[in-house]
Amino acid sequence: MKWTGRFSGYQAGDLRRDLISGCIVGIVAIPLGMAFAIASGVKPEYGLYTTIVAGILISLLGGSRFQIGGPTGAFIPILLAIVLQYGYENLLIAGFLAGVMLLLMGLFRLGALIKFIPRPVTIGFTAGIAVTIFSGQIAGFLGLEGVGRHEYFHESMLDIARRLPTLNVFSILTGCVCLAALLITPKILPKVPGSLIGIIVSTLAATWLYPGEVATIGSAYGAIPGGLPRLHPLDLSWDHIGSMLQPALIIAMLGSIESLLSAVVADGMTGTRHNSNRELIGQGIANIVTPFFGGIPATGAIARTATNIRNGAVSPFSGIIHGVVVLLVVAAFAPYASNIPLAAMAPILMMVAWNMSERKSFAKLLRTRTSDTFILVVTFLLTVFTTLTTAVEIGLVLAVLFFLKRMSEMLTVDKVLPDPASSRKKVSAHTVTEEHDCPQVSIFTVNGPLFFGASQTFADFGARLERRDLRAVIFRMSQVPLMDTTGEANFASLVKCLQSAGVAVIVTGLRHQPHRLLQKTGALELIGESHLFEHTGEAIEYVLGMLDKDKCLGCRHFAFSECAGFCGLAAAPASPTAAAAAKAAEPAFGQQRPKPSLH
Template identity: 75%
Template sequence: MKWTGRFSGYSADAFRKDLISGCIVGIVAIPLGMAFSIASGVKPEYGLYTTIIAGILISLFGGSRFQIGGPTGAFIPILLAIVLQYGYENLLIAGFLAGIILVLMGVFRLGALIKFIPRPVTIGFTAGIAVTIFSGQISNFLGLTGVGRHEYFLPNMAEIIKRLPTLNIYSILTACICMAALVLTPKYLPKVPASLIGIIVSTLAAAWLFPGQVTTIGSAYGAIPGGLPGFHPISLTWDRIVLMIQPALIIAMLGGIESLLSAVVADGMTGTRHNSNRELIGQGIANIVTPFFGGIPATGAIARTATNIKSGATSPFSGIIHGIIVLFVVVLFAPYASRIPLASMAPILMLVAWNMSERKSFAHMLKTRSGDSIILVVTFLLTVFTTLTTAVEVGLILAVLLFVKRMSETLTVDKVLPDPSSANEKIKAHMVTEDHDCPQIGIFNVEGPLFFGASQAFEDSGLQLTGRHQKVVMLRIGKVPFMDTTGEANFTRLIKRLHHKAVTVIVSGIQPQPRALLSKTGTLAIIGEDRIFEQTGDALDAAINLIQVDKCSGCKHFAFRECTELSRKAPLHQNIS
């Protein structure tokens, strides 16, 4: 996607639309930026700085016209775990390294690979992240005090139960007011950002009805500084790079998945097409720069991108404007944000978790009661009870094993014969019976990929095939689309076994990839170029020319149309029926 393509035909009317949509998305992004950063274990201003800097850079350098970037809910469990284990400064290093990884992924055109992550895995860890986000806000919703934050789900739940006696009724009232605003605003004021209304109404209610009774952003984290984001140098050492490379890989992987999913959603809503590799580069640049201003990792935000499109955006200018609006608000109104109760933030994040939970897709996949259901549940449970890294690794391994099993089951080897009642005497398996089977020629259909996962199935079929007493074996492999080196080794071993038993092997319908592999390994030379045919008819003619005619005398099988003539020509003293 060229720069000119992103802004071709840009006009004053298009700018007006981008200005409106950018303002709307900017207003939506402000409470979310603070909420996501607080839930990630860092100060709220760092979420706002991420929204500003990453939001502008992703729109400038990304591969989607409508993508809105910034901190997202999907990152919360990962970032919180990194902060708890390594600290905030090391989180910045992890974000910086993740940015480099994303740029490299884009440069080496790996954007398409992320799309191959199985759907049960993505739905499983997304639902697991949603549970983690939701459960992480229970303490703020209830106004519990002295709650320690832990990396894993069960210790966090135990901590909440332990601190239940510190429950604050005023926090619950504040959270309920915010939740009511979140539910009612879309119904009665659909064009107004519900999260902003929820925060304003609940903050005003808490300040007026029970001042000083609930914990606020200011009392918990200190006042949010106004003004421009300051430069925040990060200390890059080799030891720190080695320490944070694994967390960086996790951030890069999830950021890549999230951003490309968001871009696909935008494509579906607008009929456009994003450039996945450029999108990764844009995401990478944003994550390289943002840590130098204290910002946390960012990616494409699906909900904000959808809001951007619905608000009438026409180009990446809307994303740039959204970052400028947030900067404007931070410069002028940051001190007021310090008065927002934490109980007002909790319902917003709970609603985010509910919306991202993929509950319908989750339930639908469970109903299939298939291998995918197992992958889904395992990935979900591991995401909740262990770490996202473990969940994705195990989920992918299970998906690969399931894929190999399914593919191995598609391989079939059937003995076949022509059906004289069908047009062109098509080759069919049901024609072979005890009384209708040529004693000299065996025709076998091989269907499915010949690869390591199907090695046992092919080996078993090969043993049955070499156990027969035919003079000629004809292998129809036109429906073998792929062959790996394991499949080639098994195939070659079968050919050599048949040759050892003085059986002539004829092959028909070989596809380009298997042909190229068998040519490189010398198997085609073993078979003989004069024994390899494109069409089944030519291969069958060659096979019939190789049989011993004298053994056709008295044969009652009549497997081929030529059998009548061959039986007539054969000496009468032979009888093999």
């Protein structure tokens, strides 16, 4: 059988490697699936159903050969907030709608747009999510009684502080046993999942050494049903859909970011290249189907994907096998999971939070002390103390505002003249001084994007340009890569103002995009085709023919090499007066007193 696409070159020997990696990742995913579900405010079996259904579909239909999908820690604050505010049934509807949005994003090829989310925003909300996850496990680790689930960080911390007198020493001991296993197992048995060892050891300790002293999954949520996941109908009436659109959009946005980040990590580890749009389609279909089995939203899991690759995965079969392994374990051993202490789940999620915290990148950005630092801190604090929706929205707005500010500062308008020291007569700003500046011709180099963010800069420049004896202005625009309609309107307004004052406007080096825009708006017709030049030298020759020669007589600025002829020095006899005048002009060319740029 000949395989194509992501299975290209697949051989029988590769199946053994996929079986090994799939089994290992499946075992890793079982405790994580339950832990993520419990932390999200739903029953643990729903996390397992998500791992099975979404895990198989994401691997089968996604755009990465090694992606492992399922419930993830990044979703915990969002899903918990939805459960607290709307209930579990509406969470399933939100997951379904998020799947539809992801599917549409993939079909409309919007996968590349996710890459434009600024890094300070992603690091900020990821670190904030990690803090939220970690703090949410404190009550379980300490075995506190009567602690409710709260949407906001400060409410949770206040409730934990009030319930501290109820802490359970046996829960702390159970959590410490699991934590020790999580830390020691990778050093002694690197191929064995530490989370699985931690749960087994801590469960045995709680069952044999102090039975009945700690809360378990069974005592808190009831027995986990065995067998296959059952169909779970959804009420997709407009009343439910309308109220879930905003939560669904946040799930879809975060899910797309997480899945594509995970795919990029997989690419870096394997040297392959994923298809981002196909990945979104696979994620979308998985999230559309999963709610009908009671599963919560899923996305690409970076840690499980990395584990899949490290254990020798070759193709998407490993991800499909991982889902099948979880299904078999749930069908055969689900009732035994009811004995797992809740305190054993807390260290697992705390480790997840620690690993996803982006602490090194966070500290690195803090040290830069730039606008990105401000965006990072604001996004992080808003994620912790408000909601992820608010944090991402404000973070993106701040990033856009700072970007526009930086872009507007890039626009400069420098007055220039030919440099006598240059063999090719190139123009430069340092040659313009009070004693060396043509009264009738001004040349300006416009450098940077001419867009709405820089409109005030260009407007201020135009207001300072008015001069009665000016005959022509040359705008050198080869360094203007972009012009929007606001920039075009300001530029056209300046052209009209100058032309109404009798000043000819010459434009050189106009690039393709600005040229096309000016052509569409009619501004090129306003300027005139005869006033458009490719090179500055051609434009200078043209405007020198427009000068008022009477005003050139007696001028001692000598801004251009032709000026000596215009003011009569070239035709005059070599009298002491003429020679002195010519000599007096020489230092002006070399003066280094620059005229400030207009920003």
